Amino acid sequence: xxxxxxxxxxxxxxxxxxxxxxxxxxxxxxxxxxxxxxxxxxxxxxxxxxxxxxxxxxxxxxxxxxxxxxxxxxxxxxxxxxxxxxxxxxxxxxxxxxxxxxxxxxxxxxxxxxxxxxxxxxxxxxxxxxxxxxxxxxxxxxxxxxxxxxxxxxxxxxxxxxxxxxxxxxxxxxxxxxxxxxxxxxxx
Numbered sequence: 001x002x003x004x005x006x007x008x009x010x011x012x013x014x015x016x017x018x019x020x021x022x023x024x025x026x027x028x029x030x031x032x033x034x035x036x037x038x039x040x041x042x043x044x045x046x047x048x049x050x051x052x053x054x055x056x057x058x059x060x061x062x063x064x065x066x067x068x069x070x071x072x073x074x075x076x077x078x079x080x081x082x083x084x085x086x087x088x089x090x091x092x093x094x095x096x097x098x099x100x101x102x103x104x105x106x107x108x109x110x111x112x113x114x115x116x117x118x119x120x121x122x123x124x125x126x127x128x129x130x131x132x133x134x135x136x137x138x139x140x141x142x143x144x145x146x147x148x149x150x151x152x153x154x155x156x157x158x159x160x161x162x163x164x165x166x167x168x169x170x171x172x173x174x175x176x177x178x179x180x181x182x183x184x185x186x187x188x
Contacts, residue, residue: 007160011154014151025148034122034125050115065088071083100116102114
């Protein structure tokens with residue numbers, strides 16, 4: 001087969017696999033950025049945004065914390081429908097909500113309310129990135145990985161001449177291999 005025909009087939013395969021991989025590449029790239037910053041401590045949780053506010057609530061009568069008192073606090077905060085459980089400490093009460101929590105200082109009546117808001121889209125991207133779905137999705141993501149391998153290999157042969165794999169492309173490919181190796185050498 002002639003070189004021109006091989007290059008035409010290579011470019012067509014590279015183009016078509018590239019189009020097939022666009023969606024998953026965007027999902028993994030966006031999720032990867034979020035997960036990188038979650039692990040470094042920039043974000044509190046990769047699937048949720050958190051907000052905090054401090055309010056004053058009434059103190060229990062006779063210093064007796066009962067279920068009625070817990071629900072009165074939730075009434076004051078408008079969170080009664082989100083109650084899950086609570087823990088009573090020596091001078092504190094922690095109330096767990098379906099999407100957050102309330103910490104009450106039983107000496108001062110100060111309550112710290114933490115609310116979690118799902119980051120829709122990001123949460124689903126992370127679900128795919130972590131492969132929490134399993135089953136058929138594992139095979140789908142493996143097929144995507146094979147597509148990326150094809151893109152890497154065919155991409156090296158798209159251009160010819162001074163920008164091709166035998167000249168400039170060789171140096172860029174070598175740098176692309178050495179950079180991750182250097183991170184492993186210095187940080188692993």
